[in-house]
Amino acid sequence: MTLDELFVQLQHHDTLDIPEGWSQGRTTYGGLVAGLMLYKGMLSLKDAEQQLLSASVTFVGPVNKDHPVRLSVEILRQGKSVTTLEVRLWQNDAVQTILLASFGHARESKIAWSDLPECPLFRPVEELDILVPVPVLMPECYQQFQLAWENGQYPCTASKTPDFGGYCRLDPNKHGVSAMTAAHLMTLVDIWPPGVLPMFRTVAPASSLTWHLTYVQALQQTTAEWLQYQVHTDHAADGYATESAHIWDQHQRLIAICRQTITVFA
Secondary structure (H helix, E strand, O other): OOHHHHHHHHHHOOEEOOOOOOEEOOEEOHHHHHHHHHHHHHHOOOOOOOEEEEEEEEEOOOOOOOOOEEEEEEEEEEOOOEEEEEEEEEEOOEEEEEEEEEEEOOOOOOOOOOOOOOOOOOOOHHHOOOOOOOOOOOOHHHHHEEEEEEEEOOOOOOOOOOOEEEEEEEOHHHHOOOEOOHHHHHHHHOOOOOOOHHHOOOOOOEEEEEEEEEEOOOOOOEOOOOEEEEEEEEEEEOOEEEEEEEEEOOOOOEEEEEEEEEEEOO
16 A cells, blocks of 8 residues: 555545554554654645644654554644644554644745755765665565665664765655655655664664654655755763754755654663
8 A cells, every 4th residue: 555545545534554564663664653643634734825844753652553543633723824733643542652743834024044054965876776675684664665875884783983874765666656745755754764773783673752853945846756864863872862864855955854862772
């Protein structure tokens, strides 16, 4: 089942079954969970012209693919320019994930300033190796995407330093081609592992505890076009890590900034 087919289901139902192919360890891939929740929230907007400003996700507990999930939406405030809403994902009558999102219109302002980081000069994706998922070593959700490492080390290679960058997209062979929405983007960018994973000497768990995305510029691409991703670990100690990441589109426009708190079990 494609991602767009799951989105269509949410147009008609509050409850759905997680399809095969999206597992990530003992839980469902967090990007899919967040993407479904964001899409459900977007369906509740009274003004479809409002664009996503930011979204924050807290992963409360694991989402099991063996039981259906239910999504509930509450509009917390509908202002003249900004709408803030909360989406909760329920499973077995317990809240497993919470998403807070703010949407708004562009407004006239005398303040204009930009100091965005420049897009890194990656080699063309055609010169890089596309990651081939290894079923024994990698979660099955990787089969839904295509990734190409451009810098840094792969996870669990005992690197002395963290962080990496590369290209990513939804696998067009599995999901076709459609106009990318914020929900597609949220589903996609979480596929990158935590920035500290290259420092792991052996395979060990690490998972997102909180995840915040700020959307900088409107999306202008399809799901089949490559995005550039670069992560930077700010601090890692005592079983937790804090990182930030930037995402650029094929026109070298910065489109989103991510911040995560990671739980590390190594």
